[in-house]
Amino acid sequence: MAQEQRYGEFVVVRKEGHVAEFVLDRPKAMNAVSLDMARSVAAACTALGEDPDVRVTVLTSSNDRAFCVGADLKERNSFSDADMLRQRPVSRGCYAGVMELPMPAIAAVHGFALGGGFELALACDLIVGDATTVVGLPEVSVGVIPGGGGTQLLPRRVGAARAAELVFTARRVEADEALALGLVDQLAEDARTGALELAGRIAANSPVGLRAAKRAMRLGHGLDLRAGLEVEDAAWKTIAFSADRAEGVAAFNEKRRPEWPGE
Structure with missing residues (x-):
């Protein structure tokens, strides 16, 4: 029987056997990463890292259209320069939490994973998508850069020149091209189902x-x-x-x- 734990308002972790499903749960905002959500992600990652029973973590979404659409630009629109500086450690802690999970982590990308949402996926070890998947790092189109690890993780995944083209054009990439470019590792009929099946195979190991x-x-x-x-x-x-x-x-x-x- 699955065990469920909520971290703040926007993250739910469900554990079944040795697999933890890490659910981004801000569906009305398509999981846009607010400060509160960033804190919730970091707290959940800390707890998972300390749980010896968890062998694999799967990041999923409670929204049926998006994995995560990135930073909450509506929230940030009200920030002063001082606010922007104050939020930076919180934001970095969110992405570092996922990157530093000690067990294998799989992102199940159903729908949009854009900007910081795609960076959450890139912070994982493996990315499973499906026919609905759309990924991209559009930050330069709004005057910033990928700041959740994207400028470092994307070149490591697809190479420097390919990453440069994707970041500089800010373009969105749909499922088949994402698979061909290595932006996702496999396409399943349904990303969540495929990712959980993969997690089960991994979790059978030491x-x-x-x-x-x-x-x-x-x-x-x-x-x-x-x-x-x-x-x-x-x-x-x-x-x-x-x-x-x-x-x-x-x-x-x-x-x-x-x-x-x-x-």
């Missing part, structure tokens, strides 16, 4: 192994090969003598499903 593998890939990205291999070796040493490794080897030899201690 939680210790999953977290160590994610840490090695994240920390090693951008390093030269020699330095990256040292990061990998350090991660290997954290799990080589774990109870999960012992159980995994025993289960393989005994031809049974492993029962992961998670230690």
Whole structure:
């Protein structure tokens, strides 16, 4: 039976088994990220990061037209310069929370994921879309830049030149092109269903192994090969003598499903 926890007014986390569904729940505003919503996202990420039972997190939306349309520009329209500076740490904490989740994270992008909404998806390890998916970073069209990690995460995903074209033109990209460009990793009949199915397959694996593998890939990205291999070796040493490794080897030899201690 699923367990449900609300964080502030705009985020709900539902846990079933070892998968946590992280629901962006501001449907009337198409999940536009206000200050209150940013705080809710950060708080939920902190709680998930401290939960050893969660092996995979799936970001979804309660709105049937959008994953998230980005920053709440109506709210920001009333901000003074001082307000803009004060909100910046709150905004950064929201996106950093998703990026720093220690377990694999999957974004289920149904409908629009624009600006900061697409940056929330980019902060995840994998992105699942469907035929309704539309993504983009349109910030330069309103006089700002992608400030939730987009200028750094997008080039790492699709390469510098492709990212430059997408950011500089501010254009929207629909599902088939998004898949071809690598802006999403797979298209399902329904993004949420596909993402939860993928999460279930991932969650069958060792939680210790999953977290160590994610840490090695994240920390090693951008390093030269020699330095990256040292990061990998350090991660290997954290799990080589774990109870999960012992159980995994025993289960393989005994031809049974492993029962992961998670230690």
